[in-house]
Amino acid sequence: MSRVCSITKAKPSRGSVIHRRGLAKKKGGIGQHVTKVVGRTFYPNLQTKRIWVPEENKFVTVKLTARALKTVTKNGAYTTLKKAGVL
Secondary structure, eight states: OOSOOTTTOOOOEEEEEEEEESOOGGGTSSOOEEEEEEEEEEOOOEEEEEEEETTTTEEEEEEEEHHHHHHHHHHOHHHHHHHHTOO
């Protein structure tokens, strides 16, 4: 399965990390120097969960983020999954 949340549609995003060397001036060094900028990927906090939907009288397995899991807990499984188009 892909790394996409079925409710919030959150997916991996790209960013970068700056590699530095040297000791900072405030710590007694001659200053930090940037040696390379390296790309990296930020992944969403995905969880695979079986959610009981009482209106459908069955379990539904979905891949969702921790944020979406809080939404399901707050608003109810049926309404949230129906609005997202999972049911």
